[in-house]
Amino acid sequence: MNKHLASAMRQATAAVRDGQPQQATAIIRSALNLGGTSAFTPDAEAAPVPPGIVAPRHTQLATARVPRGEPQSSGRPTYPLGKVVEMLKARRARSPAPHAPAAPRTSPADARFISRTFQGRAGSRDYRLYVPATTSGVPNGLVVMLHGCNQDPDDFAAGTDMNRLAAAHGLLVAYPGQSRRANMSGCWNWFDPNHQRRGGGEPAILADLTTALRDEFGIPSGRVFVAGLSAGGAMAAVVAATYPEIYDAIGIHSGLGYGAASDVMSAFSAMNGSGGPLRAGPATDAQPRLIIVHGTADTTVVPSNAASIFDAMEDLLPVGRRSVERIAGSPNGRPETVHRLERDGVVVAEMRIVEGMGHAWAGGSEAGSYTDPVGPDASAAMIRFFLAADGPT
Template structure:
């Protein structure tokens, strides 16, 4: 059986026409800059969706925006997009510190910074609280998992591209090993996620995207992320895995859900390395071939707003 990922047909996305501005958040966990895209169609009388994007190592908000083309897609959908900035004083490669035990908790410094930036945008702009989403790539994808799991009241759904499961490493050395091989067999992945999430008020729906040819972060990590989320929060497989060819690349698809709804979706893209699927070469770690991860994420988010 074959089926394509739920993604709109290819369209011409207009150039971004809104405002892309720097802001600075200052709160209890500290201060951090972020860049915010406000689409030209933004109207304070109509609350808009908000997508929070976490960049990978060596990247910055501008680089991630160029590579993902998220601003142009947001212009079409009317969403605000916030890009928190990791700084070299926190990590020399500007990696989000997902691999440190102190960050793997709701009140971890960087987790609180991302959540604080999200809340600040919601206070300053008209944001639909039911449609606040979180995504990231690589180190940003790993950090997005921690933030989403520990703040289910804030994020409606989340997406991780080329990330690593929650809690599998607590040192930089262990992180490099996990990236290359994934967690060892027998590791209780669900327990490690629940140690971060606690007793969440709800399970945050999750989309996982990864390249099968990723030599930086093994695709085994993607499957472990999906299985970790499913084991911790209870969904079961929605049928057998499927595959389809999408824009020149074979995509393996798997879904987990309950009660007729899907909670976790996994898309593993053949021939894709450590790069944003269907991205733009104007940014780093982006591959123009394959399904557009940006559109996959926005479609997934639209299907998974937060219930009242």
Template sequence: MLNQDTLREATRLTRAGQLVEATALLQRMFKGEYAPSAASHVPQLIDLPGGVPPNIDLKSNRVGRADLKAPGTTARQHRLLFDRAKDGTWLGLRGVKHGPASIADIVPEGTKFIDGTYINEAGSRTYKLFIPSGYQRGQSHPLVVMLHGCTQSPDDFAAGTRMNFIAEEQNCLVVYPAQPGGANPSKCWNWFRAADQRRDEGEPSLIAGITRQVMCDYSIDPRRVFVAGLSAGGAAAAIMGATYSDLYAAVGIHSGLPYGAATDMPSAFTAMRQGGKGACPAATGPMMPTIVFHGDRDTTVHPDNAAQVVEQAIGATKTQKKVHRGQIPGGHGYTRTTHVDGQREILEHWNIHGASHAWSGGSPAGSYTDGDGPDATKEMLRFFLEHPHAG
């Protein structure tokens, strides 16, 4: 029988940011190698809201709050929690495994996709940088920062979104920071940790540092620097938009969550299942131009999160709302809601009907894509280029 104290200790470790240790503890537990028999073996336990740890609803494969003490269910629920922690589903992505994409699926012929590394006090991160064939030093180019989802890599994310191919048409550079397994066992950006939600600290400082390093090394227009992401990467993009509005001119959030939707693992479960109702208050200053994509059949990150991203982005800005409906031939219908600030459409929310947790309009060469939806990559880049920093 699995020991509930062990699961609580794994939760405590995760909340403290020790994700590798938490995963190792669960692995030992399921092998029967470690099962503390008393709370004295796990000092300083933090009680979870409601007095019980989060569980998984076995019928829907979603997070719930039911009592884990029900006879005959505890072991299965604990094992499913561990399985989801291993493959990234509890933090935002679920799908089939893909082999490595070919270079032809990642970049157009005649372009470059090079490696880089950035280091600061918070640690280091590698990245991949796309340089279009039309790049010229001395000529200002736009830059898009792309944050992958759980279990993904820069190559996989580039292949699935085809962002490099659209960027080649627009003569944009694209940088893909990589989240290593050492920072998160599922390679998720740690959007749910308070320490990784603040400017000039943790992962935001690393992502911003990579952005600035590329801006320093290449001819980048500082008025046209943008950030986008999928799932955990979308939640991280929301954090970057909220904390570095001076650096990024606009943000794209696909199947993500609002800034401050969670501060630890239990609240991450809740936000993903019910929406980020505990998110940070809406901005009171100038609105960050934002484009949001979310499938209305997403059972991994609840679609209500998209509405909360929109509400948070608008803040105190007075806007007029317009609703447009469309249909992809042979694919998904969608509702595109725009918010107009004066004469400019400052925010777009694409609600994709019948779509689940995947990049809309993406390529099967990458993971977690849905080719039946509107082309999120093309629409995001179009939106970005329409919204440079003022001044």
């Protein structure tokens, strides 16, 4: 099944689940050139990006969210819409998925991927929620995933393939969506001082969403995590720094550290690696553990940002032991250098520097945007790190 039809099937399925059958019809008709209005979002590169926003750019390895279809020849057979949906489902089931880890790609039949809206004291956001099927009825943990600029929750879920891993480990996964009213390119406002402090703005919305889900689903202690890509990674750093008691670990992929910028100009400087020192969060004993993934060929957010975040973590934990491991690339992966910081026998910080990778999610699926399918698998690395405090995964 080509990427265009696969993307159409995902979006149509989501529309049906959300009670919008007319939109689902339009999506499928557009994908097959059967007429009707296209419901696809334009390629992210075509969207305007205002100054000071971290917008993930395509690298030669990254894929556009929805490839523009080529003109189709006339005269091919047409089918009723119901038949089209069944054909797409059958073709999707037969399509192999490259670079898949050992966990099964399909979720249990009673798992759910649903749309919700959260209203908190500081504001509201729509979000997608993956609810796993578990024998106990209680998820084994919660991962909050923050997308990059010009992405949305469905795109980010598809590109990271996090739901498949969540199914294998019984994890609840939330994908908050940034409002276009709050940022015209859908970026989290990590560089704005109004969204860098506790008690208000986007950090408060995300923290309140996290605690609401934690309490609703009875998430066990020590099993609440947040991760993001690019602007989402930078906002994950902000949320973890301003609400460290909520999160047990944080994942920053191709992002920036807390306080790396305070306005538009300093945002550009930080992205280019010439920003000032990072800011420390509130003093607390509940410092979240940290995993960083960054490519050496990233020219959007240069890799020195990863080192700055890791060094800041070491300053917070001066007693820790630092180690370095070189991992040769597998046939389907790039080489990487892994730096670890240990304290009392626990890895509290891990930085994975991937050779030759640009500004894209490592090991991601071509079904989403801003991914590098070559690997290594950043999603699997993050899940292993998040759950490592409880023993082998």
